[in-house]
Amino acid sequence: MPAVDTLLKPLIALGAFALGxxxxxxxxxxxxxxxxxxxxxxxxxxxxxxxQMALIGWFSLPVVGLTALFTGAALAQQIYVGGQRFSxxxxxxxxxxxxxxxxxxxxxxxxxxxxxxxxxxAAELATMRVTEQLDAMVTLRTDPWRYLIAPRIIASSMMLPxxxxxxxxxxxxxxxxxxxxxxxxxxxxxxxxxxxYLETEDIVSSLVKAAVFGFVLALAGCYxxxxxxxxxxxxxxxxxxxxxxxxxxxxxxxxxxxxxVFN
Amino acid sequence: MADRIAVxxxxxxxxxxxxxxxxxLRVAPGESLVIIGGSGSGKSVLLKIILGLIKPxxxxxxxxxxxxxxxxxxxxxxARARFGMLFQGGALFDxxxxxxxxxxxxxxxxxxxxxxxxxxxxxxxAQVGLEARVADLKPAELSGGMQKRVALARAIAAKPEIxxxxxxxxxxxxxxxxxxxxxxxxxxxxxxATAITITHDMASARKIADRVAMLQDxxxxxxxxxxxxxxxxxxYVDQFVHGRAEGPVATAITG
Numbered sequence: 001m002p003a004v005d006t007l008l009k010p011l012i013a014l015g016a017f018a019l020g021x022x023x024x025x026x027x028x029x030x031x032x033x034x035x036x037x038x039x040x041x042x043x044x045x046x047x048x049x050x051x052q053m054a055l056i057g058w059f060s061l062p063v064v065g066l067t068a069l070f071t072g073a074a075l076a077q078q079i080y081v082g083g084q085r086f087s088x089x090x091x092x093x094x095x096x097x098x099x100x101x102x103x104x105x106x107x108x109x110x111x112x113x114x115x116x117x118x119x120x121x122a123a124e125l126a127t128m129r130v131t132e133q134l135d136a137m138v139t140l141r142t143d144p145w146r147y148l149i150a151p152r153i154i155a156s157s158m159m160l161p162x163x164x165x166x167x168x169x170x171x172x173x174x175x176x177x178x179x180x181x182x183x184x185x186x187x188x189x190x191x192x193x194x195x196x197y198l199e200t201e202d203i204v205s206s207l208v209k210a211a212v213f214g215f216v217l218a219l220a221g222c223y224x225x226x227x228x229x230x231x232x233x234x235x236x237x238x239x240x241x242x243x244x245x246x247x248x249x250x251x252x253x254x255x256x257x258x259x260x261v262f263n
Numbered sequence: 264m265a266d267r268i269a270v271x272x273x274x275x276x277x278x279x280x281x282x283x284x285x286x287x288l289r290v291a292p293g294e295s296l297v298i299i300g301g302s303g304s305g306k307s308v309l310l311k312i313i314l315g316l317i318k319p320x321x322x323x324x325x326x327x328x329x330x331x332x333x334x335x336x337x338x339x340x341x342a343r344a345r346f347g348m349l350f351q352g353g354a355l356f357d358x359x360x361x362x363x364x365x366x367x368x369x370x371x372x373x374x375x376x377x378x379x380x381x382x383x384x385x386x387x388x389a390q391v392g393l394e395a396r397v398a399d400l401k402p403a404e405l406s407g408g409m410q411k412r413v414a415l416a417r418a419i420a421a422k423p424e425i426x427x428x429x430x431x432x433x434x435x436x437x438x439x440x441x442x443x444x445x446x447x448x449x450x451x452x453x454x455x456a457t458a459i460t461i462t463h464d465m466a467s468a469r470k471i472a473d474r475v476a477m478l479q480d481x482x483x484x485x486x487x488x489x490x491x492x493x494x495x496x497x498x499y500v501d502q503f504v505h506g507r508a509e510g511p512v513a514t515a516i517t518g
Binding site for chain 1: 311346373374
């Protein structure tokens with residue numbers, strides 16, 4: 001029955017893909033629960049936490065800041081050009097601030113930090129796995145979950161709101177700089193419109209998104225690094241998978257939170 | 264004397280690959296057992312199962328009569344605290360200086376007690392024949408042989424009762440290998456530790472061992488005192504000890 005085979009093949013492939021995805025989601029969820037349980041109980045490692053906070057928060061500032069600046073400016077330009085078609089150029093400050101704070105600030109900061117941090121976490125943990133450092137740590141009376149994974153996940157969840165706050169401010173300032181410098185907006189009027197249209201709900205949702213993105217990007221990095229196998233090739237695979245998973249999770253959770261909050 | 268470690272009926276398969284197929288092994292307190300066997304015969308897996316790093320499919324591991332298989336939480340931590348292990352590649356933490364590596368088990372990864380720990384690390388380094396200045400280097404700045412000795416220092420720093428050595432002399436020149444052998448022997452003879460060493464370096468096995476066991480096709484096929492190594496009467500052991508390409512082991516591999 002070759003005809004049936006050709007018909008079934010894509011279905012079989014689709015089914016296998018769906019099952020594979022479900023298995024990954026399930027394993028990630030179990031990993032997340034284990035990580036949270038370990039993070040919530042002592043021993044804690046404050047020095048490791050501070051180290052991760054510096055690595056994730058402080059050293060991500062330049063890339064997050066630049067991304068927000070350029071995006072905010074480009075956004076203002078596009079809204080101005082688009083708005084001209086129906087004489088709505090004056091919406092630039094309002095639309096810019098809402099777009100930045102609600103969506104672009106958290107999403108772009110999340111993606112940039114995921115590119116930097118998830119990959120680094122996956123590569124470091126995968127190398128430790130390959131070189132038996134994770135096994136060695138267990139024999140040295142220390143739980144790698146608590147020593148390596150918990151500080152990364154806590155630090156990332158804490159530092160992303162800070163980074164997103166910075167991204168929001170710089171993004172709005174980018175729009176402001178372009179609008180006042182190139183498009184002839186009045187500086188004081190621009191800022192007062194921005195303030196008028198920005199609501200508490202926007203800021204809260206922005207920070208909630210940030211914390212969730214911070215959690216999932218560290219989770220993706222730790223999960224793929226911790227579970228890696230197969231030498232140098234395995235380390236490479238873990239790094240790629242971590243970034244792809246982090247990106248997908250960030251965009252997925254962004255959609256979910258947006259629908260829940262701005263219903 | 265009661266066994267310190269008694270392994271019985273231990274099996275482990277990774278997918279279709281049966282690595283261990285019913286391993287039985289006993290080690291007395293203060294005894295040095297050397298396990299020999301070809302590459303990929305499951306020697307490392309055996310040690311990792313005893314340490315609880317890998318779950319066995321079936322079998323029992325008794326530590327002073329207490330079952331280790333299935334042990335969890337604090338009980339498992341307490342049992343593990345009695346072991347120290349030297350990993351094949353050293354497995355030093357490359358983000359930490361040598362002295363933090365050596366004292367890792369004592370501080371459980373915490374900072375603090377810096378001065379005392381540094382001094383202790385320098386003492387243990389001297390034991391493995393390394394200078395004090397090594398303490399402040401990072402593992403990546405050391406040669407392979409030095410890394411191995413630092414890893415040995417880390418394994419013995421917390422004075423565990425039971426020591427596992429995975430290929431302690433692989434990759435070392437014969438002179439350095441011999442100092443490592445002497446160090447391992449000293450841990451057992453002078454400090455009364457119980458040791459299991461994996462090796463395929465026969466010179467090392469003769470130096471370290473009280474007793475030798477050979478792991479082949481997932482089972483212990485021979486064990487006896489080190490003095491019986493040359494008169495084992497077992498063709499597998501004979502072939503391995505003399506490093507001959509022809510013999511039952513080669514047949515087993517190609518067949």
